[in-house]
Amino acid sequence: MAGIYIHIPFCEKKCIYCDFFSVTNKSLIDCFISSLLKEITLLADAIDKVDKKNVETIYFGGGTPSILSTKAFDKIFNALFKNFNINKQCEITIECNPGTDFTSKLAEFKSFGINRISIGVQSLNPKELKFLTRIHTRNEAIEAIQKTLSFFENVNVDIIFSLPNQTRETLLQTIDEILRYDIKHLSAYSLIYEEGTPLHNKVKNKEITPKSDEEDYDLYMLIVSNLKEKNFEHYEISNFAKNGFKSLHNLNYWRYGEYYGLGPSAHSFWDNKRSWNIRSLRKYIQAIEKNTLPVEGFENIDTEKRIIEKIMLGLRAEGISISKFQKEFGVDLASISSDLIQSWVRYGKAQVRDDQIKLTDEGYFICNKLVLDLTERVLNYLGIGATHQTW
Numbered sequence: 352m353a354g355i356y357i358h359i360p361f362c363e364k365k366c367i368y369c370d371f372f373s374v375t376n377k378s379l380i381d382c383f384i385s386s387l388l389k390e391i392t393l394l395a396d397a398i399d400k401v402d403k404k405n406v407e408t409i410y411f412g413g414g415t416p417s418i419l420s421t422k423a424f425d426k427i428f429n430a431l432f433k434n435f436n437i438n439k440q441c442e443i444t445i446e447c448n449p450g451t452d453f454t455s456k457l458a459e460f461k462s463f464g465i466n467r468i469s470i471g472v473q474s475l476n477p478k479e480l481k482f483l484t485r486i487h488t489r490n491e492a493i494e495a496i497q498k499t500l501s502f503f504e505n506v507n508v509d510i511i512f513s514l515p516n517q518t519r520e521t522l523l524q525t526i527d528e529i530l531r532y533d534i535k536h537l538s539a540y541s542l543i544y545e546e547g548t549p550l551h552n553k554v555k556n557k558e559i560t561p562k563s564d565e566e567d568y569d570l571y572m573l574i575v576s577n578l579k580e581k582n583f584e585h586y587e588i589s590n591f592a593k594n595g596f597k598s599l600h601n602l603n604y605w606r607y608g609e610y611y612g613l614g615p616s617a618h619s620f621w622d623n624k625r626s627w628n629i630r631s632l633r634k635y636i637q638a639i640e641k642n643t644l645p646v647e648g649f650e651n652i653d654t655e656k657r658i659i660e661k662i663m664l665g666l667r668a669e670g671i672s673i674s675k676f677q678k679e680f681g682v683d684l685a686s687i688s689s690d691l692i693q694s695w696v697r698y699g700k701a702q703v704r705d706d707q708i709k710l711t712d713e714g715y716f717i718c719n720k721l722v723l724d725l726t727e728r729v730l731n732y733l734g735i736g737a738t739h740q741t742w
C-alpha cells in the first residue's frame with residue numbers, strides 16, 4: 352500500500368514566506384497536465400510489482416491545486432484509476448486556497464472521489480493576512496469554510512502562527528472563529544523564515560523581528576490548549592484531529608510508508624530509495640517529452656539513514672515502539688538510552704506507555720533536539736555514529 356502525492360506548481364501570486372515550488376505564469380498549465388498524465392503512466396510502468404500499485408491515499412498539494420479546472424482533474428483521475436489500484440476507501444485530499452473560486456467546483460470534486468478538503472486560511476485577522484501577502488480576505492476564508500462544510504465532512508484548516516506582530520489575542524480570535532465551524536482537523540505551523548524568500552530578506556534588512564523562542568512556545572501552547580479543550584487530539588507536532596479524522600496521507604509519511612510523488616519538486620519513497628523530481632516546470636516537461644521520469648536525484652536509504660528517519664518521524668508523531676525498533680535494528684532503546692528517556696519523562700517532555708515512547712506537547716516543541724539526542728545515542732551504540740545531523 353502506498354500514497355500518491357501530486358504537486359500542482361501554480362499559484363495566483365507568490366506569498367512572501369513561501370518556499371514551495373510554484374510559478375505564477377499559468378501559460379504552461381495545459382502542457383503541465385499533459386506531462387503529468389504521461390508521468391503517471393511512466394511511473395506505473397516503472398513499478399514492477401503489482402501490489403505496489405495499491406494506493407490508499409492521494410494528496411493534491413502545491414502550489415495551488417484549486418486553480419485547476421475540473422476538466423483537468425477529470426483527466427488526472429482517469430489516468431490514476433487506469434494505472435493504479437485505487438482502494439475503494441482511498442482518502443483523497445485537495446489543498447484549496449480561499450482566494451480561488453474553488454467552492455464552485457466542490458460538487459464536482461466530490462464526484463471524482465475527493466473526500467477531504469484542506470483550506471489554507473492561515474489567519475482571520477486582516478492585518479496578518481496582508482502581512483502574509485495572502486490573496487484572500489478574512490470573509491472569503493470564512494465563506495470558503497462554510498461552503499466547503501456544506502459538501503464535505505472531512506475538512507482541514509491550515510493556520511500560521513508566530514507572525515511578528517501577532518498577539519495572543521489576535522491568534523485566539525482566529526482560532527475561536529475557525530472553531531465555530533465543525534472542522535475535523537487543524538494544522539498550525541509556526542512561521543518559518545526560509546532562506547531566499549522575501550520574508551527572510553525582511554529579517555536580514557531588519558524590517559521585521561521574528562518572535563523569540565519563548566513567544567513562539569507561548570503561542571504554540573495557546574493553540575494546543577484551545578484545541579484540546581475542543582476535543583482535538585494533538586497527534587503530530589503541527590496537527591490536531593477530531594476522533595477518526597487524522598490525515599491518513601500524512602500518517603503514512605510518519606509511519607514510514609511508501610509514497611509516489613508526481614509533478615515538479617515532488618518526492619517519492621519506495622523500495623528503500625528516496626527520489627525527488629526536477630524543481631523547474633520547463634525541465635520537468637522536457638524530461639517527460641523524452642519519455643523519462645523527471646527525477647533530479649535520489650538516495651538509497653541505508654541502515655543509518657533509516658534509523659535517523661525512523662526516530663525523527665516517530666517522535667514527531669505517534670511515538671516509537673521499543674519492541675518494533677529492537678526487532679528492526681537490534682537495539683533496545685529501553686536499555687541503551689534509559690537515562691535519556693527517563694530525563695525526558697521527568698521533565699515532562701515524553702511519556703512511556705506500554706511499549707511506546709511518545710512526546711508530550713512540550714516535547715513536540717523541542718522535537719528536533721530530542722531527535723538529535725536519541726539518534727546520537729543509538730548511532731554511537733552501533734558504532735556508525737554520524738554525530739551531528741542537521742534537520
Ligand code: SF4
Pocket residue numbers: 361362363364365366369370371373413414415448471
Ligand atoms: S498559495 Fe501556498 S503554495 Fe502558493 S505561494 Fe502561497 S503559500 Fe506558497
